[in-house]
Amino acid sequence: MKKGYIDSVYCGSGVDGRGLRCVVFFSGCNLRCPFCHNPETLYKRGEEWTAEALYARLRRYKPYFKRGGVTLSGGEPFLQKEFLLDLAARLREEGIHVVAETNGQIADEEILRALDGVIADVKNQGSDDLSAYRVFLDACEKAGCPCTLTNVLVPGKNDTKEKLQGLAALCGDRGIKFLPFRKLCEEKYKELGIPFAYGQFREGEEEDIRRAYSVIDPYKKGDLAE
Numbered sequence: 329m330k331k332g333y334i335d336s337v338y339c340g341s342g343v344d345g346r347g348l349r350c351v352v353f354f355s356g357c358n359l360r361c362p363f364c365h366n367p368e369t370l371y372k373r374g375e376e377w378t379a380e381a382l383y384a385r386l387r388r389y390k391p392y393f394k395r396g397g398v399t400l401s402g403g404e405p406f407l408q409k410e411f412l413l414d415l416a417a418r419l420r421e422e423g424i425h426v427v428a429e430t431n432g433q434i435a436d437e438e439i440l441r442a443l444d445g446v447i448a449d450v451k452n453q454g455s456d457d458l459s460a461y462r463v464f465l466d467a468c469e470k471a472g473c474p475c476t477l478t479n480v481l482v483p484g485k486n487d488t489k490e491k492l493q494g495l496a497a498l499c500g501d502r503g504i505k506f507l508p509f510r511k512l513c514e515e516k517y518k519e520l521g522i523p524f525a526y527g528q529f530r531e532g533e534e535e536d537i538r539r540a541y542s543v544i545d546p547y548k549k550g551d552l553a554e
């Protein structure tokens with residue numbers, strides 16, 4: 329049985345998918361986004377778990393989920409494929425709704441088929457090449473896995489008209505949920521002794537989000553209902 333490396337588990341989130349959720353933060357990521365909110369998941373190995381043991385822990389919260397469930401996050405959960413498949417299968421068999429938060433770089437249909445939905449964050453802060461996300465969205469469609477797109481809007485970095493139009497082209501008819509850039513993670517960087525490269529940018533405000541929707545299309549507002 330393949331073991332998983334987990335940084336932490338947080339129960340009580342209302343922002344990581346529909347309803348009230350337990351969020352499992354997987355350790356390790358294939359990217360190194362300079363604005364990463366969870367740098368501790370990138371540089372620490374995490375605690376070793378079997379899918380069976382983690383499932384037993386999560387199942388205890390089932391009465392509290394109601395319309396919610398479990399969100400596999402990180403880090404990049406798709407990197408620990410066997411463990412994810414094992415854990416998701418156990419949870420879904422118990423009737424628990426399972427979604428994953430991903431960077432959308434690993435278009436694995438087998439994983440997507442094992443989930444009730446996926447939330448893919450488009451990282452367009454540095455590069456304008458969004459081709460990997462097109463491949464990912466195609467894989468979601470083939471696997472029948474509902475995908476919600478999100479994007480961390482960093483004022484002065486990726487809220488230009490050109491960047492937003494690039495996103496609109498990627499979205500097509502689907503919605504996107506903009507998330508305001510936050511700097512709450514600065515303390516974590518200090519603890520890890522790593523400079524926080526996005527310290528120079530200001531945090532996002534409601535007005536920034538409104539402006540972004542007015543540029544791409546006010547009807548493209550996504551929600552995390554899958």
Ligand code: SF4
Pocket residue numbers: 357358359360361363364365366369370402403404431
């Ligand atoms: S993909 Fe997510 S977890 Fe990985 S470095 Fe980027 S923001 Fe952090």
